[in-house]
Amino acid sequence: KAGVTQTPRYLIKTRGQQVTLSCSPISGHRSVSWYQQTPGQGLQFLFEYFSETQRNKGNFPGRFSGRQFSNSRSEMNVSTLELGDSALYLCASSAGQSDTQYFGPGTRLTVL
């Protein structure tokens, strides 16, 4: 089986812009979670989708949003980018609740 894929792998944006990141889970996996990884804050949970519904949400402002499509692919959107949004954004998929998560390689976002 192919692993979790994330596109793009690298992205450079300027403050105030918005960005959309994409995640394709492992075939058959219905749960997709998003994490932000920064040197200062470590790995922080953003949100989790299961069967197109947001099931869990972390403590991030409303500028961070996501959605999941019927084929389980997920997108994450960040609006009005700030310098502090520069991070590695990781997506993870799992077959269902309480199943092991498998991570993608991440999208490195740089905000200038």
Add this chain to the structure above:
Amino acid sequence: AQSVTQLDSQVPVFEEAPVELRCNYSSSVSVYLFWYVQYPNQGLQLLLKYLSGSTLVKSINGFEAEFNKSQTSFHLRKPSVHISDTAEYFCAVSEGYQKVTFGTGTKLQVIP
């Protein structure tokens, strides 16, 4: 709320020496415990996990971790490290849902 503590941010160790990476967690309910490894510029890879049953779990590359409920610990050990083990290791806890809480990570530096 669940939390994970990795007290050691960096652990230098000579090649072929043993290593222990410490992880303590707090949770009011039964938990699932994980160790993930992250190589430079890559996503996280699951190293091993404890869901239930035997408290000693092992990975295919020689790492092992023991779940100690009384000490709320899940330390990672390897009797003899290799250069290729140089990476960052994350301990994580989940209370059965997808909202996984990660520790701040421990960078293992293997010295030749």
